[in-house]
Every structure is written in C-alpha cells, then in structure tokens.
Amino acid sequence: MRILIVDDSAMMRKMVRRVFALVDLAIDEIFEAGNGAEALEVLEKNDIDVLLTDINMPVMTGTELLREISNKERWAKLRRVIISTDGSAARRDEAAGLDVRWYLEKPFSPEVIRDVLTEVA
Amino acid sequence: MSSLKLPDTLPTPDREEVFSAVADVAERSFFAMVDPCDDARFAELSEPHTDWLVATVRFEERTCAGTVSCRLPNVLADRLFDAFSGRDAEEPAPHPEEVRDLVGEFANMVCGAWLTRAANDRTFNLGKPSVGTKPVTGGVAETRTGLMVAIDDMPCQIDVRFYATQPPLASRQG
Numbered sequence: 001m002r003i004l005i006v007d008d009s010a011m012m013r014k015m016v017r018r019v020f021a022l023v024d025l026a027i028d029e030i031f032e033a034g035n036g037a038e039a040l041e042v043l044e045k046n047d048i049d050v051l052l053t054d055i056n057m058p059v060m061t062g063t064e065l066l067r068e069i070s071n072k073e074r075w076a077k078l079r080r081v082i083i084s085t086d087g088s089a090a091r092r093d094e095a096a097g098l099d100v101r102w103y104l105e106k107p108f109s110p111e112v113i114r115d116v117l118t119e120v121a
Numbered sequence: 122m123s124s125l126k127l128p129d130t131l132p133t134p135d136r137e138e139v140f141s142a143v144a145d146v147a148e149r150s151f152f153a154m155v156d157p158c159d160d161a162r163f164a165e166l167s168e169p170h171t172d173w174l175v176a177t178v179r180f181e182e183r184t185c186a187g188t189v190s191c192r193l194p195n196v197l198a199d200r201l202f203d204a205f206s207g208r209d210a211e212e213p214a215p216h217p218e219e220v221r222d223l224v225g226e227f228a229n230m231v232c233g234a235w236l237t238r239a240a241n242d243r244t245f246n247l248g249k250p251s252v253g254t255k256p257v258t259g260g261v262a263e264t265r266t267g268l269m270v271a272i273d274d275m276p277c278q279i280d281v282r283f284y285a286t287q288p289p290l291a292s293r294q295g
Binding site for chain 1: 237
C-alpha cells in the first residue's frame with residue numbers, strides 16, 4: 001500500500017507517519033506533500049492507493065485537490081481520507097460529494113488513525 | 122451539546138464552548154489535562170515563565186471573520202511537542218521551528234474544534250497559523266472572549282475575536 005499524506009503542518013505529517021509505524025499493515029511507501037498542488041505532482045508521478053489530506057492549506061486546499069482528483073478517471077480507485085480540524089456537518093457533506101468515505105476530525109487519538117487505516121486497507 | 126448559531130451580526134463567543142474545545146484538543150491529541158483558571162491562579166502559574174509563544178489562526182466565512190489566539194510559555198510548548206510527537210527525553214531537542222509549527226497546529230485544532238461546536242452548519246476557511254512572541258490581530262475586534270486555563274498546571278491564554286470586517290488577506294493563508 002502506498003500512502004500520501006497532505007498537510008501544511010510538518011508536525012502533523014510526522015505524527016501521522018508515527019502512527020503508521022505502529023500499525024500492523026503492509027505499507028510499501030509513504031509520500032508527503034505540504035499542499036494540494038504538491039499532492040497533485042506526487043499523484044501524477046506515483047501510483048498512490050490511499051490519500052490522507054487536510055482541508056485548510058495554502059496554495060491549494062484539500063477541497064480543491066479532491067475536486068481535481070474527482071475529475072480524473074485514473075484516480076477513480078484512490079481511497080480518500082480527510083484529516084481536518086473542521087468537523088462541521090457542512091464540511092462533511094461537502095466531502096461526501098467528493099467521494100470521501102472517511103473523515104477524521106482533529107483532535108484525534110492515534111488509535112483512531114489506526115482504525116481508519118485498517119478499514120481503508 | 123448546545124450549539125451557538127452564528128447570526129449575521131457578530132456574537133460574543135461562548136466561554137464554555139471555547140473551554141470545551143481547548144480541553145478536547147489537549148486531552149485527545151496531547152494527553153494533557155486542562156483546568157479552568159481565575160486571574161490569581163493564572164498569575165501564579167505564569168510567574169516562573171519569561172518566554173512565551175503566541176499562535177494566531179484566522180478564520181472566515183461568508184458573513185464573519187475572526188481570530189483564535191493561544192498564548193503559552195515555551196516550557197508548555199515543549200511539553201506539548203513531546204506529547205504530540207512521541208519524543209523521548211533522550212532524543213535531541215526539537216528545532217525551534219518544529220515547536221512553533223506544533224504550537225500553530227495546537228491553535229489550529231482549538232480554532233477548528235471551537236468552530237465545530239459554535240457553528241456546525243457553516244463552512245469556515247482557516248488560515249495558516251502565525252506563530253511569534255506577540256499576537257497578530259486583524260484590526261479592532263467587535264467582540265472578544267478571553268479564557269485562561271491551566272494545561273498540566275502550566276498557563277495558557279485563549280483569545281477569540283470577531284471582526285466586523287475581514288482581517289487582511291495577505292497574512293491569512295501563506
């Protein structure tokens with residue numbers, strides 16, 4: 001499984017990586033991006049299975065990234081997870097319309113990421 | 122849980138909702154305990170600390186904008202960093218920029234958690250946190266709520282402001 005973590009906080013990316021290390025899953029490679037535009041570059045060059053993205057980011061937001069992805073057939077099978085501080089019903093509805101099946105609201109415990117990843121895998 | 126539905130006029134943020142957001146963030150992601158503080162207790166807890174950081178997050182929506190600031194001593198910032206990153210005491214100390222990033226993420230989570238409680242039916246855009254030694258403001262606040270708490274017996278001050286006009290875009294998301 002190849003995973004892409006998209007968050008403008010290096011600390012958050014580091015924390016998610018740390019949880020991955022604790023999960024008993026077959027993870028082949030972990031990629032990182034600081035915003036949606038960087039994430040698109042990674043997606044163009046690599047076969048990614050799971051995308052975990054923040055919403056509020058500079059340059060290109062997570063919502064804009066997900067809209068770009070939903071327009072491309074080649075990423076139809078990409079599993080999408082949002083990790084955001086914004087847990088509002090309005091934002092969740094918006095995510096559902098962008099083929100996002102998992103929505104992780106910050107703050108979360110490491111166990112929550114583990115459970116979601118296990119389900120995604 | 123009660124939910125403050127933000128009207129088009131600017132409300133005063135509910136202190137209990139702000140406290141609940143801080144406690145939720147601190148306990149769930151930083152494994153820290155949060156207690157309310159009065160002025161005297163906060164002054165007592167603040168007395169030993171000379172170096173502080175302030176992280177400010179701007180938020181905006183169609184009808185309103187504001188900021189959430191978290192001010193805390195460097196010692197607490199280091200403590201939160203270790204809890205969040207899982208750093209052991211034997212490991213090298215984090216780079217100051219990493220600690221600032223962490224404090225910014227803490228404020229970001231507090232802001233998001235509070236907005237989710239206060240206006241669950243609205244979609245807000247949050248800016249990249251500004252972290253420094255002084256708070257960043259976007260002008261004269263129409264309404265303001267200040268809250269003092271103790272996180273693991275160290276002081277932390279939360280300040281929530283609504284602005285009649287939106288703060289400058291330039292520093293909102295960079």
